[in-house]
Amino acid sequence: GENVEQHPSTLSVQEGDSAVIKCTYSDSASNYFPWYKQELGKGPQLIIDIRSNVGEKKDQRIAVTLNKTAKHFSLHITETQPEDSAVYFCAATSGDYKLSFGAGTTVTVRA
Amino acid sequence: GEEVAQTPKHLVRGEGQKAKLYCAPIKGHSYVFWYQQVLKNEFKFLISFQNENVFDETGMPKERFSAKCLPNSPCSLEIQATKLEDSAVYFCASSPRGDTGELFFGEGSRLTVL
Numbered sequence: 043g044e045n046v047e048q049h050p051s052t053l054s055v056q057e058g059d060s061a062v063i064k065c066t067y068s069d070s071a072s073n074y075f076p077w078y079k080q081e082l083g084k085g086p087q088l089i090i091d092i093r094s095n096v097g098e099k100k101d102q103r104i105a106v107t108l109n110k111t112a113k114h115f116s117l118h119i120t121e122t123q124p125e126d127s128a129v130y131f132c133a134a135t136s137g138d139y140k141l142s143f144g145a146g147t148t149v150t151v152r153a
Numbered sequence: 154g155e156e157v158a159q160t161p162k163h164l165v166r167g168e169g170q171k172a173k174l175y176c177a178p179i180k181g182h183s184y185v186f187w188y189q190q191v192l193k194n195e196f197k198f199l200i201s202f203q204n205e206n207v208f209d210e211t212g213m214p215k216e217r218f219s220a221k222c223l224p225n226s227p228c229s230l231e232i233q234a235t236k237l238e239d240s241a242v243y244f245c246a247s248s249p250r251g252d253t254g255e256l257f258f259g260e261g262s263r264l265t266v267l
Contacts (some may be wrong), residue, residue, distance in 0.1 A: 085244055085258035139201055139209055141256065146194035
């Protein structure tokens with residue numbers, strides 16, 4: 043099955059700085075890569091996703107890049123704000139109707 | 154509804170007791186997924202449904218876990234004879250199309266087994 047590794051496990055950034063989270067996957071058939079944000083006591087919320095036919099996608103302060111050859115993808119958050127503090131999860135699926143999640147990154151934005 | 158609704162939010166059971174969790178998917182979504190989140194972060198896939206049919210149950214500990222999605226009723230996840238290691242947050246998610254991975258999650262049900 044798919045194995046997704048996520049780094050770093052924790053990330054502390056100064057407000058206004060950028061945050062980058064990286065993930066690698068093992069199954070070359072994986073074709074859909076979502077990123078979820080989970081706040082304390084809440085369920086994961088989809089913030090951005092990318093499919094294997096695209097190399098980069100951007101939505102305001104959030105961007106995701108995908109390198110299919112190297113089998114890794116990254117989340118970039120620019121101009122971080124305190125409300126960006128949360129746990130972020132990457133995931134991958136090969137269209138087998140289930141997601142494999144990374145272990146999560148706890149992001150803390152310092153005011 | 155517009156959100157995945159899970160009940161109860163919290164459930165406490167003594168070891169060996171039964172636990173039952175419920176999930177109402179977003180209206181119009183035909184796929185339902187159950188995930189178990191342990192140790193605060195790790196997500197484990199349990200089971201998925203396409204309408205009322207089991208689609209993938211490869212993650213289910215079959216000897217004690219069972220799940221159903223019946224027409225016109227909330228989906229349910231039941232654990233017979235709970236064990237301490239079943240303590241986790243159980244998330245339900247629904248999707249309009251199972252193959253895209255676009256899951257919409259509920260807020261979870263926290264099960265504590267004492």
